[in-house]
Amino acid sequence: MDKAYDHKKYEAEIYKKWEESGAFAPSETGKPYCMIMPPPNANDDLHIGHARFVAIEDALIRYHRMKGEAVLWLPGADHAGIETQFVFEKKLKEQGKSRFDFDRETLYQMIWDYVQKNKSNMENQLRSLGASCDWSRERFTLDPEIVRIVYRTFKKLHDDGLVYRGERLVNYCTRCGTAYSELEVDHVEKEGEIYTLDYGSIKIATTRPETIFADAAVAVNPNDKKYAALVGKKATIPLINRGVLIISDEAVEMGVGTDALKVTPAHDFTDWEIGERHNLERITVVGRDGRITVPAPEKYRGMYVNEARKAVVADLEAAGKLVKREKKQMVTGVCYRCKNPIEPLPSPQWFVKVGPLVEPAKRAVEEKKTVFAAEKFEKIYLHWLDNLRDWNISRQIVWGIQIPAWKCGKCGEWTITAGETPGECGGCGGKNLTRDTDTFDTWFSSGQWPFATLQTTQPGDFERFYPTAVMETAYDILPFWVMRMTMLGLYVTGKVPFEKVLIHGLVRDKQGQKISKSKGNVINPLEMTEKYGTDALRMALVWGALVENDMALAEDNIRGQRNFANKIWNIARFIVMADEADKAEGGAKTEMNDDDEWINKELKKTVKTVTEDLEQFRLNEAAAEVYEFVWHKLADVYLEKVKGRRAEAQDNLRRVWAEALKLLHPFMPFVTEVVWQELKFGESPTLISAHWPS
RNA sequence: GGGCACUUAGCUCAGCGGUAGAGCGCUGCAUUCACAUUGCAGAUGUCGGGGGUUCAAAUCCCUCAGUGCCCACCA
Numbered sequence: 001m002d003k004a005y006d007h008k009k010y011e012a013e014i015y016k017k018w019e020e021s022g023a024f025a026p027s028e029t030g031k032p033y034c035m036i037m038p039p040p041n042a043n044d045d046l047h048i049g050h051a052r053f054v055a056i057e058d059a060l061i062r063y064h065r066m067k068g069e070a071v072l073w074l075p076g077a078d079h080a081g082i083e084t085q086f087v088f089e090k091k092l093k094e095q096g097k098s099r100f101d102f103d104r105e106t107l108y109q110m111i112w113d114y115v116q117k118n119k120s121n122m123e124n125q126l127r128s129l130g131a132s133c134d135w136s137r138e139r140f141t142l143d144p145e146i147v148r149i150v151y152r153t154f155k156k157l158h159d160d161g162l163v164y165r166g167e168r169l170v171n172y173c174t175r176c177g178t179a180y181s182e183l184e185v186d187h188v189e190k191e192g193e194i195y196t197l198d199y200g201s202i203k204i205a206t207t208r209p210e211t212i213f214a215d216a217a218v219a220v221n222p223n224d225k226k227y228a229a230l231v232g233k234k235a236t237i238p239l240i241n242r243g244v245l246i247i248s249d250e251a252v253e254m255g256v257g258t259d260a261l262k263v264t265p266a267h268d269f270t271d272w273e274i275g276e277r278h279n280l281e282r283i284t285v286v287g288r289d290g291r292i293t294v295p296a297p298e299k300y301r302g303m304y305v306n307e308a309r310k311a312v313v314a315d316l317e318a319a320g321k322l323v324k325r326e327k328k329q330m331v332t333g334v335c336y337r338c339k340n341p342i343e344p345l346p347s348p349q350w351f352v353k354v355g356p357l358v359e360p361a362k363r364a365v366e367e368k369k370t371v372f373a374a375e376k377f378e379k380i381y382l383h384w385l386d387n388l389r390d391w392n393i394s395r396q397i398v399w400g401i402q403i404p405a406w407k408c409g410k411c412g413e414w415t416i417t418a419g420e421t422p423g424e425c426g427g428c429g430g431k432n433l434t435r436d437t438d439t440f441d442t443w444f445s446s447g448q449w450p451f452a453t454l455q456t457t458q459p460g461d462f463e464r465f466y467p468t469a470v471m472e473t474a475y476d477i478l479p480f481w482v483m484r485m486t487m488l489g490l491y492v493t494g495k496v497p498f499e500k501v502l503i504h505g506l507v508r509d510k511q512g513q514k515i516s517k518s519k520g521n522v523i524n525p526l527e528m529t530e531k532y533g534t535d536a537l538r539m540a541l542v543w544g545a546l547v548e549n550d551m552a553l554a555e556d557n558i559r560g561q562r563n564f565a566n567k568i569w570n571i572a573r574f575i576v577m578a579d580e581a582d583k584a585e586g587g588a589k590t591e592m593n594d595d596d597e598w599i600n601k602e603l604k605k606t607v608k609t610v611t612e613d614l615e616q617f618r619l620n621e622a623a624a625e626v627y628e629f630v631w632h633k634l635a636d637v638y639l640e641k642v643k644g645r646r647a648e649a650q651d652n653l654r655r656v657w658a659e660a661l662k663l664l665h666p667f668m669p670f671v672t673e674v675v676w677q678e679l680k681f682g683e684s685p686t687l688i689s690a691h692w693p694s
Numbered sequence: 695g696g697g698c699a700c701u702u703a704g705c706u707c708a709g710c711g712g713u714a715g716a717g718c719g720c721u722g723c724a725u726u727c728a729c730a731u732u733g734c735a736g737a738u739g740u741c742g743g744g745g746g747u748u749c750a751a752a753u754c755c756c757u758c759a760g761u762g763c764c765c766a767c768c769a
Contacts, residue, residue: 001728003728004729004731005731187765187766194769204769205769207769208769219769251767253767255768256768256769257768258769260769261768261769262769263769268767268769269767270768271767271769272767273767330768331766376698376699377698379697380698380764380765383697384764384765387696475763475764510705511705511706512706512762543707543716543717544707544717545706545707545708546707549699549700549707550763551706551707552705553706554705554706554717556719557706557717557718559718559731561717562731564731566731566732567729567731567732569729570728570729570731570732571729573728573729574728574729575728576728578728620707621709624708624717627716627717628716635728635729636734640733
């Protein structure tokens with residue numbers, strides 16, 4: 001054995017050996033233990049957050065496999081609709097092109113090819129992180145079998161009256177050219193201006209003067225005495241001198257602006273609701289391209305909203321209708337992806353009625369059918385469900401699963417199928433049908449991932465492994481994913497998709513700052529594994545904090561764990577050299593003393609606490625326990641004591657070491673496996689398939 | 695405005711009812727011995743402030759202060 005452990009020499013070879021040995025596939029017997037991997041987006045390299053989930057999930061997977069359970073860790077890849085199209089469009093832009101230069105089929109094919117390349121890249125990175133998942137069962141969210149299931153769910157929802165097509169005010173990104181769900185809108189605070197305008201009989205305050213041409217009313221609070229006499233009278237929109245009714249509605253809060261609100265149903269969510277209550281006209285003056293349209297006065301048409309705002313304000317001022325303008329900190333919705341301001345626009349979309357899905361999803365958690373490992377996330381989950389609105393599942397992009405809905409050219413009715421092209425309109429029998437060009441929200445398909453995967457891998461998998469044991473994922477997608485999986489899983493299969501939810505925190509830089517490209521504090525997991533070895537990175541990612549908490553990751557910690565890997569290597573080296581010496585002297589002659597009994601007792605204690613910690617998902621504690629035992633008890637104390645009576649203690653040392661390697665294996669799979677094979681323990685040719693000590 | 699957390703050694707974090715812990719960093723010493731990617735020894739904290747419960751509180755309760763994250767239609 002070399003003097004120091006060289007991870008580069010062993011990792012790839014060991015991984016190949018594991019994979020070829022069939023150890024990643026579930027055994028025929030044993031209690032089923034299934035984890036579905038959160039499928040990484042197939043559009044980029046893995047980042048440090050992926051490395052953390054691999055470290056956590058693989059540790060649990062290896063532990064349960066060693067306990068003799070039938071373990072299935074099912075890997076996958078996500079087509080990640082918006083994300084991927086966004087990334088791809090950036091590439092196109094670098095080449096001086098845009099999505100509008102291609103027809104739908106060509107664009108789809110180009111993204112497909114791009115994704116396939118990234119997908120295999122991503123898979124290799126998971127391998128290099130040591131993920132012991134069953135590649136023979138890998139699924140991609142656009143696999144035809146998966147798509148069929150997604151279609152079927154949509155049809156079922158539709159047949160049950162839980163899907164409707166509605167003209168609603170949606171969060172529209174004029175840059176991305178698609179509507180989003182409420183969850184995909186970020187809110188940023190920035191300085192804007194609020195303008196007080198003279199509406200003749202009343203003054204109103206607004207931050208969006210460019211939309212005055214779409215006003216349908218002016219609203220005041222029903223309890224507002226100062227305006228009570230005006231309700232039912234008319235106000236006059238300046239510049240165009242159109243009269244609108246003054247109405248009263250409880251949505252108007254008092255103490256804001258002039259206490260009078262211009263109601264623009266087509267361009268504001270509050271106003272939309274007021275409009276519904278009062279049956280107001282929905283006048284649109286902003287188009288999907290973000291430019292002003294008719295019926296705004298001609299001079300503003302074609303302007304982007306920002307320019308139009310300036311122009312309108314200037315004209316209002318000239319007309320003497322601008323009473324006041326002042327700076328104001330305000331919160332605006334921006335596209336979570338491109339950060340452009342979200343434009344609320346009326347648009348026909350497919351919605352899922354969430355009410356009937358929310359109740360079972362709440363009950364499942366309240367009745368502990370699904371248990372959150374960290375209670376705080378259960379509270380957050382329930383809070384989310386209580387405040388959920390109907391889910392817009394249609395996106396105006398090409399990259400994704402096209403919605404199986406056809407519109408009749410004759411009667412205008414929609415025909416929904418489970419994927420197949422309908423022969424005729426379900427309403428009038430017309431033959432002239434056109435398919436909706438929209439695609440599903442990515443989360444609509446990934447929300448079905450646990451059952452969609454298991455129903456399409458091997459016969460019997462679903463019956464055997466569903467509900468899965470644990471869903472492990474990051475907290476930032478709790479509402480997007482965990483919540484939707486529970487709702488859709490319960491709806492389609494009648495059972496929760498997973499029994500436990502283990503949520504992990506974010507990886508931050510060593511000062512605890514959020515990692516971002518713009519800050520330049522990105523930690524590249526592949527660079528770290530190259531430099532210090534996968535085991536070191538993984539141990540550092542588990543060691544630093546409770547699974548559920550954010551973790552500050554310093555390179556020093558990774559280096560420290562590399563040193564630990566080297567310590568493991570050298571303990572083994574010591575034992576090998578002792579073996580050789582024994583052989584030369586005619587074999588070990590076992591004779592136990594107090595030191596042996598002490599280390600055996602310490603080992604037993606360690607086995608107990610590490611096992612308990614793993615059962616409770618306290619991976620940091622478990623890792624620290626083994627570390628303490630191996631380095632500071634076995635190496636620093638026992639090994640030193642043994643030096644004087646090597647031959648008598650050798651058998652016990654080998655036995656203790658074999659058990660210690662097992663405890664370490666979930667956290668540092670490579671070096672422990674190399675060492676296990678080096679020492680040729682008889683129990684099992686590979687450590688990955690050895691038995692967890694008890 | 696609503697929700698969820700956090701505040702413990704210089705830094706990053708564990709501990710969550712029984713007289714303070716780890717890693718890194720720091721100080722000193724050692725070292726041809728499995729490992730300098732090392733060993734041994736050591737310093738550093740009225741566990742955010744205040745109140746309460748208890749024989750006993752970093753740990754439970756209340757309160758104040760600060761920090762972070764998520765949500766939200768204040769025009």
